[in-house]
Amino acid sequence: MINILTTHWSDFVHGFGITLLASIIALIISMILGTGFAILEVLPNKFVNLVARIYIEIFRNIPLLVVTMFFYVVVTQFIKMNGLVAGTIGLSLYTSAFIAETVRAGILSVDKGQMEGARANGLTYWQAMRIIILPQAFKIVIPPLGNQFINLVKNSSILAFVAGFDLMYQGNEIASTTFDTIDTYILVGVFYLIITLPLSYYMRYLEHKLA
Amino acid sequence: MAMIEFKNVEKYYGDFHALKNINLEIEEGKTVVLIGPSGSGKSTLIRTINGLEQIQAGDLTVYGENIAKKKSDMNILRKNVGMVFQHFNLYANKTVLENIMLAPRIVLKRDEKENREIAEKLLEMVGLSDKGNSYPDMLSGGQEQRVAIARSLAMKPKVLLFDEPTSALDPEMIGDVLEVMKKIARDSDMTMVVVTHEMGFAKQVADQVIFMAEGAIIEKSPAKEFFENPKEERAKQFLSQVLNH
Ligand SMILES: Nc1ncnc2c1ncn2[C@@H]1O[C@H](COP(=O)(O)OP(=O)(O)O)[C@@H](O)[C@H]1O
Ligand SMILES: [Mg+2]
Numbered sequence: 189m190i191n192i193l194t195t196h197w198s199d200f201v202h203g204f205g206i207t208l209l210a211s212i213i214a215l216i217i218s219m220i221l222g223t224g225f226a227i228l229e230v231l232p233n234k235f236v237n238l239v240a241r242i243y244i245e246i247f248r249n250i251p252l253l254v255v256t257m258f259f260y261v262v263v264t265q266f267i268k269m270n271g272l273v274a275g276t277i278g279l280s281l282y283t284s285a286f287i288a289e290t291v292r293a294g295i296l297s298v299d300k301g302q303m304e305g306a307r308a309n310g311l312t313y314w315q316a317m318r319i320i321i322l323p324q325a326f327k328i329v330i331p332p333l334g335n336q337f338i339n340l341v342k343n344s345s346i347l348a349f350v351a352g353f354d355l356m357y358q359g360n361e362i363a364s365t366t367f368d369t370i371d372t373y374i375l376v377g378v379f380y381l382i383i384t385l386p387l388s389y390y391m392r393y394l395e396h397k398l399a
Numbered sequence: 400m401a402m403i404e405f406k407n408v409e410k411y412y413g414d415f416h417a418l419k420n421i422n423l424e425i426e427e428g429k430t431v432v433l434i435g436p437s438g439s440g441k442s443t444l445i446r447t448i449n450g451l452e453q454i455q456a457g458d459l460t461v462y463g464e465n466i467a468k469k470k471s472d473m474n475i476l477r478k479n480v481g482m483v484f485q486h487f488n489l490y491a492n493k494t495v496l497e498n499i500m501l502a503p504r505i506v507l508k509r510d511e512k513e514n515r516e517i518a519e520k521l522l523e524m525v526g527l528s529d530k531g532n533s534y535p536d537m538l539s540g541g542q543e544q545r546v547a548i549a550r551s552l553a554m555k556p557k558v559l560l561f562d563e564p565t566s567a568l569d570p571e572m573i574g575d576v577l578e579v580m581k582k583i584a585r586d587s588d589m590t591m592v593v594v595t596h597e598m599g600f601a602k603q604v605a606d607q608v609i610f611m612a613e614g615a616i617i618e619k620s621p622a623k624e625f626f627e628n629p630k631e632e633r634a635k636q637f638l639s640q641v642l643n644h
Contacts, residue, residue: 305488305547308449310477310506310554319501323492 189371196362203358204379210276210354211341211383217280218340222287227317229292240288247285252346255282260350271350279347283340290332294325327398334391338384355379400463402427402558402590403448408457408467410443410614417443418454419615425607427557430584430591432601432622435611436637441594444611445560448592449473449480462557478506481551482560485567487543489535495522495546496531499553507554514553521549525579541572548579559583561593573597580604598641602626610634 193200228240247255256278260271269277298321306316326333348356359376363369401424410418417440425431433441446452447459450466450473459467462479490498499518503509509517522528525545535543544564551559561580565573577600584591584604595601601608605622610631618631629635 299488299491301484301486301488302491304451305484305490306502307473308451308477308480308482308484308488309502309550310474311502312474315505319505320490320492327492 189375192362192366192368192371193375199358199362200375200379203353203355206272206353207344207355208383210272210279210347210352211344214276214279214283214340214344215337218283218287221280221284223291225284225288226291226295229288230295244285244288247281252278252282252343253349256346256350271352272347275347275350275352279340279344283336286336290329290336291325294329295321297328298324330391330395334388337387337391341383341387342380401425402462404460406458408454408459410447410452410454417614421616423616425590425592427590428588429606430593430604431607431609432605433592433594433609433611439611440614441611442562445562445592445594448558448560449477449482478554479556480558480560481554481556483547483551483564485563487547489543489547491535494531495533498546499550503553517553521552525549539572540568541575544568544576545579558590561591561595563594565595565597596641610637
């Protein structure tokens with residue numbers, strides 16, 4: 189195992205870097221989109237609610253692989269993009285639907301009196317949302333959000349299907365050249381843990397700190 | 400000029416007729432107490448004054464602005480009209496001082512130093528100077544409500560609305576909150592509209608009492624007259640019920 193690690197160190201590190209990069213970018217995009225669509229779902233406007241609902245249901249109910257393939261195979265015919273970009277977009281949109289559902293639940297669990305108090309106090313809807321409601325909503329949904337983040341990192345292995353050169357892709361390459369599949373995939377798993385474990389502990393720390 | 404004026408106001412929740420032909424003038428600086436049985440529309444009426452509920456017909460003028468018009472700006476209206484709720488509605492994620500200072504800072508753009516001075520003075524006024532850095536969930540209900548009053552006052556509103564401010568409080572907490580409200584009624588030129596079941600408070604500080612039932616104003620009289628000599632049968636009945644409790 190040590191042998192594989194040392195001989196393919198740069199491949200592992202490269203894959204690890206891509207996985208980390210794609211995860212961070214997808215996390216940022218999916219948080220922005222997810223929070224945005226969560227707000228659109230609770231906004232007092234039926235049409236906007238419907239648009240948000242459709243978006244969420246589409247990306248929540250189609251397999252990640254299908255979403256990603258759509259960007260890699262179909263969309264690339266109109267807009268040039270490599271596997272890494274297509275995969276990261278697929279991952280972002282897919283995850284954003286789950287984050288939207290999570291954040292929406294958080295917003296709805298904040299006491300309605302908070303918005304009324306803020307509006308009566310002179311704040312606009314958006315000020316109340318940003319300063320009063322969302323901070324309370326996020327605090328409530330830190331544990332399920334943590335799950336979504338961890339799923340996102342693991343799901344980034346979708347990049348392997350679209351030549352995204354991520355950790356999983358490198359693992360496949362190494363395994364097929366060395367034939368040492370067991371050791372290779374164990375190492376790949378360990379590299380994923382290097383991202384997911386600290387993430388998991390950080391979310392727990394946040395949960396306790398803000399409780 | 401009346402500070403608040405209802406003219407033939409109608410309010411519906413779907414098919415339900417919640418306010419029926421409301422006509423009412425409230426003069427600047429006066430304290431008006433709104434009473435009536437549960438479900439009679441007191442909350443609905445008071446909430447139309449700051450636009451938390453929209454009306455479907457009639458005119459409602461607050462501080463010279465007809466807020467029944469589609470285009471009227473609720474955010475400007477709410478700078479002039481404060482509200483204190485039954486369940487306080489303090490910002491759970493902000494300290495007591497931040498609760499008071501937030502809206503003046505972002506809505507009125509009040510200078511930070513002045514903002515803090517005003518907030519601290521108000522906390523002193525409601526007897527909670529030592530609670531500035533506490534969070535709402537560390538306070539008792541009575542303390543929360545006094546902070547809520549301070550938060551409303553910090554905006555220096557023309558009108559202050561109270562919707563059953565003591566109904567969610569333990570009996571021993573009610574006195575402190577009523578004291579603060581009496582102080583405001585006596586010492587300031589604020590126009591106050593108060594929904595309450597505290598008849599003692601009404602007798603002491605109300606200029607006018609309005610009795611509602613089933614979405615309509617049944618009787619409006621000067622406070623003394625209302626308590627000593629109510630005109631309408633339903634008001635008499637209601638009074639005998641609440642006073643004999
Ligand atoms: N948001 C609402 N939707 C539908 N009906 C409502 C709503 N708010 C109040 N009502 C109804 O309007 C009537 C008056 O309610 P409310 O103004 O809260 O009365 P009060 O404050 O005097 O107890 C009640 O019958 C109540 O059920
Ligand atoms: Mg009520």
